[in-house]
Amino acid sequence: MKRILFIVAIAGILTSCSTKKEIIYYQDIEETQFQDIDYIKPKTKIEVNDILQVDIKTLNPESTIPFLKQNLGQGMGGGGMGMQPGMVSLQGYIVNEYGEIEMPVIGRVQVSNLTLEQAEKKIKSKLTSYLKDPYVSVRHLNYKFTIQGEVRNPGTFEIFDPNLTLLQALGMAGDLTIRGKRENILIIRTIGDERIVRRIDLTKSDWMNSPFYFIKQNDYIYVEPNNPQVKSAGFIGNVGTLLSALSFLTTLSLIFITTR
Numbered sequence: 458m459k460r461i462l463f464i465v466a467i468a469g470i471l472t473s474c475s476t477k478k479e480i481i482y483y484q485d486i487e488e489t490q491f492q493d494i495d496y497i498k499p500k501t502k503i504e505v506n507d508i509l510q511v512d513i514k515t516l517n518p519e520s521t522i523p524f525l526k527q528n529l530g531q532g533m534g535g536g537g538m539g540m541q542p543g544m545v546s547l548q549g550y551i552v553n554e555y556g557e558i559e560m561p562v563i564g565r566v567q568v569s570n571l572t573l574e575q576a577e578k579k580i581k582s583k584l585t586s587y588l589k590d591p592y593v594s595v596r597h598l599n600y601k602f603t604i605q606g607e608v609r610n611p612g613t614f615e616i617f618d619p620n621l622t623l624l625q626a627l628g629m630a631g632d633l634t635i636r637g638k639r640e641n642i643l644i645i646r647t648i649g650d651e652r653i654v655r656r657i658d659l660t661k662s663d664w665m666n667s668p669f670y671f672i673k674q675n676d677y678i679y680v681e682p683n684n685p686q687v688k689s690a691g692f693i694g695n696v697g698t699l700l701s702a703l704s705f706l707t708t709l710s711l712i713f714i715t716t717r
Contacts, residue, residue: 479639479683482659489662499671501597501619503568503576504649505556507674508549511580512594520588524562526550549598562587573597573619602672604630606680607637621672623657633659638681644669645677 478484503509513521526548550558556569563583568576573595581593596619603613609631616629623644633639642657646669657664664670 478660480635482639483662484660486662489665492666497666497668497670498620499668499673500572501674503552503556503571503573504674505552505554505569507552507597508599509552509558509568509576510549510594510596510598511558511560512592513580513584513588514592514594515588515590517589521591524560524584524587526561568595597674600674602626602674602676602678604678604680607634607682608632608680609634622670623672623678626672626676626678633680636682638683641681643679643681645679646673647675648673 511526513524515521550560552558552569555567557565557567559565560580563580566576566580566583568579571579576595577593580595581591584591584593596617598617599615600617600619601613601615602621604626605611608627611630614626614629623642627633639659640661642659644655644657646653646655655667655669657669
C-alpha cells in the first residue's frame, strides 16, 4: 500500500508541474521576421460615445479662446493626463449618436468613422474661415480596454496612448500569473457592428506581425487558467485532496486489518 501511495504522489507532482514550453514567452523570436511597425499600426477610427480632446493653437493664442471648450477642466495642461475619470467628459467632446461633436463657433462636426488625423483636417478646414494657420490636435480621452482571468491585476484600464501594445497592456495588468495559459490568450475586438475573435499564443512571436499587436479601443482580453488550475477547481482533481483521501482510506484499511 505504501508503494502504491508513493507512486500516486510522484505521479501527482509530475502532472501538476508546468514545462518550460508552457511558461516562457516568445520562444521563436530569434527566427521571426518582423514587419515594419507602420504596416501593422492600427488606424483608430472615432466611434459614437467616444470622448475627444481637441486642442487648437495659433500664433496668436488669444484668438483661439472663443473656439475652446470652457469648463472646469480648462487649463489642465492641455493633455488630460492625471485627470480624474469624472473630469474626462467635462474636458472633452462626446461623440453623439449621430457621430457628431458640438464645438464653439463652428458648431457640429461629423467625426464618426474618421481617423484622428482625418478629424484634425476636417476641424482645421472649418477653422480657417476664422483663424490664420490654425494647428489642430485630436485624441481620445476615454481610450480603454479590459483584461480578465489569470492576471495579477484584472480590470478595465483607461489610457491616453492609442499605440499601446498587447505586451504593454498585459504589463499594466501585472502580467500573467503562473497559472495563466500563455498559448491561448483570447482577444475580442469590436469594429463597428462586428465582433472579431482572435487567440494569441504568447510562447510564439508570429502574432506580433498581426493587427492584434496593438490594443484598440474597447478590446476585451481574457487569460484562461491552465490545466492544473482547472483541475484544482474540482474535488478529485486537486492533488492535495486526492492524497488526503488516499491517506484516509489507507488508515481505515489498516484499522480494519489490525482489528480482524
